[in-house]
Amino acid sequence: MCEFCHKHGEGEKWYLQAQNYSTDLLGDLRRRTYIHEFFKNPERLGKNISRLDDLNRLPSFIQAVVKPAISNRQKKTHYGQVLPLEEIEKIFSFVNSVIRLPCICRHVSVGTEQRYCYGISVEPGEDTTMGKIIRSVGADYLTGPHTAGLETLSTDEALEQFRELEKKGLIHTVWTFKSPFIGGICNCDMDCMALKALSKSYQSMFRAEYVAEVNIDLCSGCRACIKSCQFGAISFSVAQEKVSINPGTCYGCGICRAVCRQNAIFLRDRSTVPAAANLW
Ligand code: SF4
C-alpha cells in the first residue's frame, strides 16, 4: 500500500475512506482558501512546470535533495494517485455529490476548455460546498464558452463519462486539496501538469495499487496497447510476436486493458509483484 494508505487510510486504501471526502474537512478555512487560490490562478501551474526545467539544469546532487523536498511538500497540499476504473467505481458507490468542471491543466497547456475534471464530495443536496467554493472564484476559465457554470451530475452519469474517457486513453487520477481531503478526480494525459512533471523526473503522484500483466496465450501481437500507454511500459517482441509489460515502469492505470480486444491484459495487486511492490 502507498504511503497515504498508511497515513490517511488506517492501513486501507486511503481513497476509499469516505471521511477523506467529507464536508467536515472542507469546513477548515485554510483548506477553503487553498482551494480558492488554486483555481483562481491557473497560470501558476505552467510557471511551476517551467521551474522544473530550471531545476533539471542544476547539478544532479542538488536535484537529488530538492526534488524529494518539493514532492514531500506537495504531499501535504495537492498530491494524486493513479486509479484504474474499478477503483473509480468503488468511490462512486459512496460519494453523493459530483460536479464537472473545465480542466485547469488543459486551460494552461492547450488553451481550450476540456471538461475532464470532477469535483466530488460526500454531502447531501445539489448545491455542494465544493461547488460553492469553486463558483466563488470567478476565474475566466470557469466561465468559458462551453460552461454555463459547473455541471452537477449523478454518480451514474459521471461513471458513464469516465468509461468513455477511458476509451479515449485518459488516465484516472485522484487528488487532494490539503491532504487528506480528496476534492477531485481528473482524467489525464501528457497535457496535464502531473504527467509533465513525471516526465521531468519529479514525483507528483503515486502509482496505482495495481500493475498490468499480459496473458501471452491470449495476446495476438496487434500492438494496440503499446500506443495507449502514456508511460512507455509496454514493449513488443518481434521473435514472439507478443507484448510484455515492464512492472518497474507500469503505473497500473489499466488503459492498455481497455484497448485490448483479446482481453489479454489484467491488473494484479502491486504488493504481489516483487519487481513493483515497493515502487510508488
Ligand atoms: S492489445 Fe492485447 S492483443 Fe494487442 S498486443 Fe496488446 S495485449 Fe496483445
Ligand code: SF4
Ligand atoms: S502498461 Fe497499461 S496499466 Fe501499465 S501504465 Fe501502461 S497503460 Fe497503464
